[in-house]
Amino acid sequence: MLPHIIKDKVDEILRCIITSLNAGLSVVDKNLNIIWTNENLPRMLYLKYNPVGKKCYEVYGCECKCVSDCSSIGSLPSDNRRVSDIQFITEKGSRKFIKNISIPVRDEKGVVMYFLKLSIDVSEREEKISQLSLLRKFADMMQGTLHIDRLLHLILTCVTAGTALGFNRARLFLVDMERHVVYGKMAVGPSSYEEAVKVWSEITSKYESLEDLINACEDKYQEDSPLHVITRLMVYSLANESEPIVSCIKSKKIIWGKNAFHDPTISKNFVNMLGADEFVCVPLIARGEVIGVICVDNLYSKKIITEEQVQMLVTVASRAALAIENAEAYKKLEEKINQLEEAQERLISSERLAVIGNMAAYIAHEIRNPLVTIGGFARNILRAPNQDAYVRQGAEIIVEEVNRLEKILANITDFGKPLIPAKDVFQVNDLLENTCSLMEPYFKNNNIRLVRKFNTSMPSVMMDATQIKQVFVNLMKNAVEAMMNGGLLTVETTVENKCVKVDVTDTGKGMSVETIQRIFDPFFTTKEDGTGIGLAVSKKIVDEHRGSIVVKSSGQSGTTFSVYLPIKTE
Amino acid sequence: MQKKILVVEDDKNQILLYQHELTLEGYNVITAKDGSEAVKMVKERSPDLVMMDINMPKMNGIEAMGKILGEQRKIPIIINTAYSCYKDNFMSWSADAYIIKSSDLTELKAKIKELLAKNG
Numbered sequence: 287m288l289p290h291i292i293k294d295k296v297d298e299i300l301r302c303i304i305t306s307l308n309a310g311l312s313v314v315d316k317n318l319n320i321i322w323t324n325e326n327l328p329r330m331l332y333l334k335y336n337p338v339g340k341k342c343y344e345v346y347g348c349e350c351k352c353v354s355d356c357s358s359i360g361s362l363p364s365d366n367r368r369v370s371d372i373q374f375i376t377e378k379g380s381r382k383f384i385k386n387i388s389i390p391v392r393d394e395k396g397v398v399m400y401f402l403k404l405s406i407d408v409s410e411r412e413e414k415i416s417q418l419s420l421l422r423k424f425a426d427m428m429q430g431t432l433h434i435d436r437l438l439h440l441i442l443t444c445v446t447a448g449t450a451l452g453f454n455r456a457r458l459f460l461v462d463m464e465r466h467v468v469y470g471k472m473a474v475g476p477s478s479y480e481e482a483v484k485v486w487s488e489i490t491s492k493y494e495s496l497e498d499l500i501n502a503c504e505d506k507y508q509e510d511s512p513l514h515v516i517t518r519l520m521v522y523s524l525a526n527e528s529e530p531i532v533s534c535i536k537s538k539k540i541i542w543g544k545n546a547f548h549d550p551t552i553s554k555n556f557v558n559m560l561g562a563d564e565f566v567c568v569p570l571i572a573r574g575e576v577i578g579v580i581c582v583d584n585l586y587s588k589k590i591i592t593e594e595q596v597q598m599l600v601t602v603a604s605r606a607a608l609a610i611e612n613a614e615a616y617k618k619l620e621e622k623i624n625q626l627e628e629a630q631e632r633l634i635s636s637e638r639l640a641v642i643g644n645m646a647a648y649i650a651h652e653i654r655n656p657l658v659t660i661g662g663f664a665r666n667i668l669r670a671p672n673q674d675a676y677v678r679q680g681a682e683i684i685v686e687e688v689n690r691l692e693k694i695l696a697n698i699t700d701f702g703k704p705l706i707p708a709k710d711v712f713q714v715n716d717l718l719e720n721t722c723s724l725m726e727p728y729f730k731n732n733n734i735r736l737v738r739k740f741n742t743s744m745p746s747v748m749m750d751a752t753q754i755k756q757v758f759v760n761l762m763k764n765a766v767e768a769m770m771n772g773g774l775l776t777v778e779t780t781v782e783n784k785c786v787k788v789d790v791t792d793t794g795k796g797m798s799v800e801t802i803q804r805i806f807d808p809f810f811t812t813k814e815d816g817t818g819i820g821l822a823v824s825k826k827i828v829d830e831h832r833g834s835i836v837v838k839s840s841g842q843s844g845t846t847f848s849v850y851l852p853i854k855t856e
Numbered sequence: 857m858q859k860k861i862l863v864v865e866d867d868k869n870q871i872l873l874y875q876h877e878l879t880l881e882g883y884n885v886i887t888a889k890d891g892s893e894a895v896k897m898v899k900e901r902s903p904d905l906v907m908m909d910i911n912m913p914k915m916n917g918i919e920a921m922g923k924i925l926g927e928q929r930k931i932p933i934i935i936n937t938a939y940s941c942y943k944d945n946f947m948s949w950s951a952d953a954y955i956i957k958s959s960d961l962t963e964l965k966a967k968i969k970e971l972l973a974k975n976g
């Protein structure tokens with residue numbers, strides 16, 4: 287009940303309330319006709335016409351199309367207020383959220399005649415909730431991605447997705463302190479207006495949510511789009527502060543270029559590469575250091591970039607920077623772990639070899655002594671005249687076998703010796719040419735045709751030429767022995783992964799998978815009279831040179847041994 | 857004058873072999889079965905050359921060689937051993953040659969001849 291003092295002033299008070307209220311008001315009858323509104327309502331709903339006389343659902347854009355469907359009408363039988371939400375996009379592209387509260391109005395007899403519809407603009411609050419939700423989604427997605435290129439593509443996809451930040455194109459630049467430059471790493475976005483229209487309509491029809499789009503684009507980071515290719519050509523010296531990207535890094539501030547084509551303060555070189563009249567560069571700052579820049583534009587939609595969008599981009603960039611730093615730290619950690627694992631394998635392998643070496647030395651010593659006696663006396667017998675023919679023959683056999691055993695012992699003890707290479711600068715082609723020439727008669731005798739494919743511009747290698755020559759001789763001998771009826775031996779040199787690579791390929795019967803797995807094991811051999819030492823020693827020599835030796839075989843025809851030796855660095 | 861060679865070796869069969877072979881070469885061969893006996897023999901019998909095994913009981917060949925060279929005038933010493941791993945070290949022991957034992961005594965005989973000729 288109103289106090290007596292203001293009963294006479296009710297009309298005036300109501301008028302004040304209606305005019306000062308920052309909300310839309312309308313009165314709707316039982317047939318959903320709007321019979322009155324305040325001035326705020328048409329402004330709030332961005333109406334270009336007078337809503338009085340129109341149907342409620344036409345003006346509010348409700349889903350209901352008749353009285354029985356209307357949720358507001360549902361409030362009439364009781365005193366309960368009904369709340370409904372509507373949202374729409376304005377001509378300028380802003381999303382609006384309106385909360386509508388329907389309150390029944392009764393006459394003196396208590397019969398509901400109308401309902402009052404109060405409309406409150408909650409766009410700002412909804413926008414903030416939506417942004418927070420997006421940031422959370424974004425942070426969750428980035429946390430789950432430690433692969434650096436996938437992460438960068440994810441960031442740029444989120445920046446350009448319509449359901450997220452919605453920029454047309456986004457480029458990511460990273461700082462390289464070693465080379466003192468900032469370089470284009472990756473870009474996402476269409477390369478032409480036609481492509482833009484096609485992609486946007488495809489995305490709208492296929493993907494309902496940001497997560498769906500991200501999942502679909504998971505492997506697209508490997509694709510080389512035209513925009514991506516152009517971006518990778520963009521490299522700027524960190525000393526050149528006239529470039530917007532560099533200026534963004536040095537100042538740690540946003541660079542917002544408007545009317546860029548005509549702005550004399552913006553580098554023409556950059557604007558021409560970018561091709562857009564308006565752009566925003568936002569620094570990626572992790573733990574106080576700028577690690578890169580995200581650069582965005584709306585080249586095709588021509589939509590003006592808003593302050594809210596830029597602020598959202600800054601927030602995204604700060605999280606992205608930390609995620610990128612984590613991914614790079616993870617990558618370095620992975621590399622270190624791989625190096626440690628390789629070092630551990632080498633250590634285990636060399637420990638095993640040391641044990642074998644020790645064992646070999648012990649066995650050699652224990653066997654050699656009796657051999658000396660057996661062989662020595664056998665020779666004695668051979669030299670003595672008038673010996674029985676049978677005894678003589680026996681002595682000859684003993685001498686022969688002792689010679690054989692002594693050779694085997696020599697091989698075994700050679701393997702156990704530590705191999706410390708005495709390195710100097712050499713050309714692999716020269717060494718190979720020398721080896722091939724030396725072995726020409728051997729190839730000829732075994733009906734082998736040698737083909738040389740030496741790359742003419744080969745860098746130098748630090749190596750012990752004697753030891754590496756031994757490796758090549760071992761490989762070529764093995765190749766010849768694999769081609770018992772003759773064949774083709776190809777020796778090829780190339781450069782691969784900062785190494786000189788030598789391929790020795792035969793056209794023999796190839797190796798089984800089981801043989802390939804054990805081929806470098808000491809004392810493993812597939813030959814009747816083999817010692818199983820040659821390839822094990824070769825691998826040991828190559829390992830000591832910080833190189834590697836691998837084998838490929840089809841199992842049907844031919845085997846290739848590849849020796850990698852690191853290129854000499856300055 | 858007939859040259860005297862001290863063969864230091866714990867394997868009795870090898871002693872027989874070296875004794876036989878080197879006598880055929882015209883040398884006077886005396887023997888010791890371990891390092892301490894070798895040191896005694898060098899003092900008492902003054903051989904022209906010592907052929908020393910490494911792995912022996914009581915005193916090994918390296919220790920014996922050290923004592924011999926420390927007390928006597930320089931006497932040519934050939935290390936004759938089944939070990940191949942010490943070949944790079946023998947010079948630091950002041951030995952004159954390192955022969956890896958073999959049933960073929962050609963190299964050993966040649967080295968003995970060479971060192972005796974050098975020492976006069």
